Amino acid sequence: MAESSIPLTQHHPLRIEPDEAYLIAAARQDLRNFDALYKHFVTSVFRYLYSRTANVLDAEDITAQTFLIALETFDRFRGDGHFRAWLFGIARNKVVDLYRKRKPELPLDDATNTSTSQDPLLSAIHLEQKAAVASIIAALTDEEQELLRLRYLAEMSYREIANLLQRNEDAVKKTTYRLLARIQSQLEDPNE
Amino acid sequence: MNEKFSPHPLDDVIRRSYDVPEIRSEFVSALSVDLMQSANKQVAKNTNRNFTLRLGLGFATIALLLGIFFTQAPAGRALANSISRFFQISSVTEIPLDDPSQAEIPTYAPTFSVTLAPAAIVGATKAHVPTPDGFTLANSRACEVEPFGYTCQIAWAEKKVGYDLKELPKDPTEYRFDKVFVQGNNDVQINYERIAGGSYLYFFQGPGSEFTSAGVGVPEDAIQSVMVGENPGEFVAGGYAAAPGQTTFKWVPDSRYSLRWADNGRWFEITTYGCVGREDLCSAEGLIEVGLSLVNQPVQTEFTRPDHLTDITEAEQISGLTLMEPAILPEGFVFTFATYDARLKEIRLNYHPTGYDPGVAQISLWQSLLQNPNKTKNGNAGETVDINGQPGQYSSPDSFNHTVVWQSGDLEISMLVTSSDLWYGGTFTKEQVLEIARSVK
Numbered sequence: 001m002a003e004s005s006i007p008l009t010q011h012h013p014l015r016i017e018p019d020e021a022y023l024i025a026a027a028r029q030d031l032r033n034f035d036a037l038y039k040h041f042v043t044s045v046f047r048y049l050y051s052r053t054a055n056v057l058d059a060e061d062i063t064a065q066t067f068l069i070a071l072e073t074f075d076r077f078r079g080d081g082h083f084r085a086w087l088f089g090i091a092r093n094k095v096v097d098l099y100r101k102r103k104p105e106l107p108l109d110d111a112t113n114t115s116t117s118q119d120p121l122l123s124a125i126h127l128e129q130k131a132a133v134a135s136i137i138a139a140l141t142d143e144e145q146e147l148l149r150l151r152y153l154a155e156m157s158y159r160e161i162a163n164l165l166q167r168n169e170d171a172v173k174k175t176t177y178r179l180l181a182r183i184q185s186q187l188e189d190p191n192e
Numbered sequence: 193m194n195e196k197f198s199p200h201p202l203d204d205v206i207r208r209s210y211d212v213p214e215i216r217s218e219f220v221s222a223l224s225v226d227l228m229q230s231a232n233k234q235v236a237k238n239t240n241r242n243f244t245l246r247l248g249l250g251f252a253t254i255a256l257l258l259g260i261f262f263t264q265a266p267a268g269r270a271l272a273n274s275i276s277r278f279f280q281i282s283s284v285t286e287i288p289l290d291d292p293s294q295a296e297i298p299t300y301a302p303t304f305s306v307t308l309a310p311a312a313i314v315g316a317t318k319a320h321v322p323t324p325d326g327f328t329l330a331n332s333r334a335c336e337v338e339p340f341g342y343t344c345q346i347a348w349a350e351k352k353v354g355y356d357l358k359e360l361p362k363d364p365t366e367y368r369f370d371k372v373f374v375q376g377n378n379d380v381q382i383n384y385e386r387i388a389g390g391s392y393l394y395f396f397q398g399p400g401s402e403f404t405s406a407g408v409g410v411p412e413d414a415i416q417s418v419m420v421g422e423n424p425g426e427f428v429a430g431g432y433a434a435a436p437g438q439t440t441f442k443w444v445p446d447s448r449y450s451l452r453w454a455d456n457g458r459w460f461e462i463t464t465y466g467c468v469g470r471e472d473l474c475s476a477e478g479l480i481e482v483g484l485s486l487v488n489q490p491v492q493t494e495f496t497r498p499d500h501l502t503d504i505t506e507a508e509q510i511s512g513l514t515l516m517e518p519a520i521l522p523e524g525f526v527f528t529f530a531t532y533d534a535r536l537k538e539i540r541l542n543y544h545p546t547g548y549d550p551g552v553a554q555i556s557l558w559q560s561l562l563q564n565p566n567k568t569k570n571g572n573a574g575e576t577v578d579i580n581g582q583p584g585q586y587s588s589p590d591s592f593n594h595t596v597v598w599q600s601g602d603l604e605i606s607m608l609v610t611s612s613d614l615w616y617g618g619t620f621t622k623e624q625v626l627e628i629a630r631s632v633k
Contacts, residue, residue, distance in 0.1 A: 035224055
């Protein structure tokens with residue numbers, strides 16, 4: 001390979017807040033830089049997987065599998081795709097694998113209502129609002145729930161979601177806006 | 193989330209409603225260590241991987257040579273001395289070649305600077321396969337319609353072997369049918385190749401349950417027992433390969449993926465190389481899925497295949513766009529095919545050097561209607577350049593890979609120039625890439 005113009009070697013530590021393209025280029029140049037990519041994404045992957053499994057150990061297990069597979073197959077990641085969409089595609093497949101092996105122990109209702117909050121100062125209003133939102137989300141279709149998870153936990157852009165779900169970006173955007181409007185409306189009028 | 197968007201009042205409460213606990217720092221650290229160890233291992237074996245795994249090129253030739261080696265050379269026959277249920281077992285992981293000059297060890301392409309030239313007006317050429325020996329077109333209606341097509345060749349093979357072939361229900365996504373071979377013992381090999389190059393899928397079958405064309409042995413611990421539906425089978429990830437300049441074939445535990453099984457008096461094998469864009473075809477599960485999908489009568493393929501449009505007119509018809517083409521290309525490059533993504537309403541024109549696997553070098557030109565002609569380009573990091581009076585973004589990590597993004601009229605255009613340093617060797621300068629971009633009209 002010709003010498004790269006990307007100034008990355010073991011002697012050039014990564015920037016503190018690197019952008020994703022830079023991290024991807026760094027990992028392409030030297031797979032040992034994958035660690036920075038991992039640390040950039042691990043929290044959102046874990047949060048997403050926890051929302052799917054409602055179990056910390058399962059979420060950690062699948063997070064580990066996701067990144068190990070991503071590392072092993074990184075050379076097959078196509079540069080013209082979206083890395084986040086590719087990564088969460090792996091994570092989604094691993095969740096499906098988990099559910100194939102065993103039925104989900106917790107329905108989504110339980111998953112979204114599993115309270116691990118230990119913050120006694122959380123206001124009653126917030127608690128009530130949070131529970132109400134969780135309840136509304138639990139009543140959404142699987143597809144709508146997944147859209148919200150990808151948006152709010154996986155922190156994906158509309159373009160990335162569209163890429164992952166193989167849908168039109170505008171359609172994803174509109175569906176999300178409509179969903180938010182619906183949730184807002186149901187919060188304001190629970191009888192709607 | 194990279195894009196700018198107006199915060200919604202519910203954003204925060206929706207996030208909190210999932211009640212996700214903080215990720216444990218011990219877990220993050222432990223996984224980081226695992227990943228680093230894994231990365232170090234992969235880097236250590238990169239020498240072998242570079243020549244086989246990146247595109248899977250050259251490996252098929254080596255497998256063929258090894259087949260000859262194992263079946264013809266005394267040393268080879270001695271190595272293939274025991275047989276598992278489906279694969280022969282070899283006790284070695286390294287095979288010295290007594291006379292390397294007799295083997296076609298792959299060589300890397302020398303690096304050179306490409307030369308630009310006016311684009312040739314050449315449409316995509318379909319891979320023409322010689323008319324099968326002894327086969328008269330009058331034998332099949334399919335051959336009158338498309339003498340080099342899938343249906344004709346399958347009809348020819350079925351006539352020759354005397355049994356109804358099991359077939360893939362349709363071309364695998366991203367792949368296209370290449371050709372059919374009939375071997376001794378009435379074995380049939382149906383080849384598919386990735387449209388954009390770099391990956392191959394070979395489907396073999398033959399009468400009986402013994403693998404008459406088993407050929408190359410594999411290490412015993414590489415064999416994984418699997419079930420293909422109700423039938424036991426075996427999956428092997430790996431194969432013998434030699435890097436340029438080496439005088440031994442070494443077992444590389446990936447790059448080639450084979451599934452073998454027998455069903456109802458017939459044996460089957462599906463072997464893949466590369467799997468670019470289809471990682472599932474590099475796994476036991478993915479190949480089993482292909483194996484379970486086999487049919488006696490495949491779905492008729494569409495006349496126009498959106499992922500393989502063979503001329504610009506076809507591409508314009510399906511996209512509804514008046515497409516722009518480069519007037520200048522590197523010498524030897526021609527338009528090969530276009531793909532249309534209906535979801536994104538985006539067309540991609542592909543140009544490749546003739547005489548090469550399409551995966552080794554390409555110029556791809558994406559074109560789609562600007563959803564908002566007034567929007568500014570923000571999100572395409574790179575150097576601002578001028579493309580015929582319009583601002584564009586150019587970026588390049590090295591002389592083998594370049595990207596230019598710009599707008600022209602109501603079209604958004606992205607151009608990707610890539611070249612394999614090992615298998616093609618052509619380097620592009622920034623000026624050459626911009627010259628090509630500016631010639632797109």
